[in-house]
Amino acid sequence: MREVKVSLFGFGNVGRAVARVLVEKGKLFRENYGMDFKVVSISDTSGTLWLPEGVDLREALLVKETFGKLSSWTNDYEVYNLTPEEAVKEIDADIVIDVTNVENAHEWHLTALREGKAVITSNKPPLAFHYAKLIGEAERRNVPYLFEATVMAGTPIIGLLRENFLGDTVERIDAVLNATTTFILSRMEMGLHFEEALRQAQSLGIAERDPSGDILGIDAGYKATILHCVAFGPKTFDDARVKGIAEITLGEVQRARKKGKTIRLVATVERGNITVEPKEVPLDSPLSVESHENAAVIWTDLLGELVIKGAGAGLKETASGVVSDIVKAALTITGG
Known part of the structure; x- marks a missing residue:
């Protein structure tokens, strides 16, 4: 079983939808692809929840939906005040997922790529303004940069x-x-x-x-x-x-x-x-x-x-595009 470490940036509606799919379909990913996705960090506007052993996604969803922010979680976890760029540098992850709407996210996408990490995003402005730079960096580093959910949610026009x-x-x-x-x-x-x-x-x-x-x-x-x-x-x-x-x-x-x-x-x-x-x-x-x-x-x-x-549009539909890209990236970086 190959373990794939994931950092998730954005824990609003789309981020939580992605987390639910990772929880609900964990068995499918193990059986079909021989992969176990371990989310080692989740970031929202209140901070970054970071646990190298893996975050309990069910608990994270419960905390976010009950209190509205990850920083309310105090048991067993420390919430760090990291910028996205600091987080992608310091946290050991194979795949960085951006489901925020931060316009300057291309800066830390580039940082992640330079660190040799795959990047998955549903965030449109980075690509609409910096496509050539992002794709060029991904190709130079030979790491996946995938963005199916930026257009038509999970309907696979980008892959097509x-x-x-x-x-x-x-x-x-x-x-x-x-x-x-x-x-x-x-x-x-x-x-x-x-x-x-x-x-x-x-x-x-x-x-x-x-x-x-x-x-x-x-x-x-x-x-x-x-x-x-x-x-x-x-x-x-x-x-x-x-x-x-x-x-x-x-x-x-x-x-x-x-x-x-x-x-x-x-x-x-x-x-x-x-x-x-x-x-x-x-x-x-x-x-x-x-x-x-x-x-x-x-x-x-x-x-x-x-x-x-x-x-x-739609949460499950957008999560479909994001999760499909996660699997594609994982298959590439593990040689599956």
Whole structure:
């Protein structure tokens, strides 16, 4: 049985979902892959819980969900006040997982890679602004840098583009990549004005208290930038042309419906070009998604048109992408 040591950064909703999967599927990982994942540290905004023998994930989940912070845990564990960079240097781990939304996390991703540690992340800004540097460092160190959950949660579009189109030339990608805007536009189709639909999304926890990242198209722009990096080569978010849905009116939505179309926030990615903007989409188009679904239409020279569609949000769905990457990284570093 091969033991794989893991450091987890971020113990909010996604971090806890990842921890639950590691607990619930431990037997599967041992039986299918001959691996035992040992979480040696967990970091949240209150500090870093570090135990070389392995943290009891069930207890950690209970403490976080009861008290809201890991620093409330006093029995048997010491909570350290470490920066992420200090933690990745000092803690002996094989894999570093970042499920935070810290924008400058690329700095400690690079530190981890230079320490010879694999990095798994669902955090979009590091890749949307620093893809070339991160991938270059990972290749120089010959360690995995994996980021499936940054785009379409657990729906495996990143793996598809990185690992499966080895003889194809990707020509174009059209995609709906933000579930919050889809929810708002769907509610507008039911007769709500934009502000009413946004308030409903916030009340249901679908939109953040500050929804600007979604409604201004920034989140979709990050994801579209990452798709360009994988499919065509490095670009940054600064190269993307992004327009959100904040100016879409109820009248525009209703007129589109009368034409047999729906308005969705569509990302278009071609070599050298990244655009995100609201577009009218035919109702029978793969991009006419509902609820928390995402969809992408990929065109290649050999395969032609390929549609990939699935959950683009959700805790279990995002955990699926993260955990899949953990297994991939573990298989690589252990020679499995």
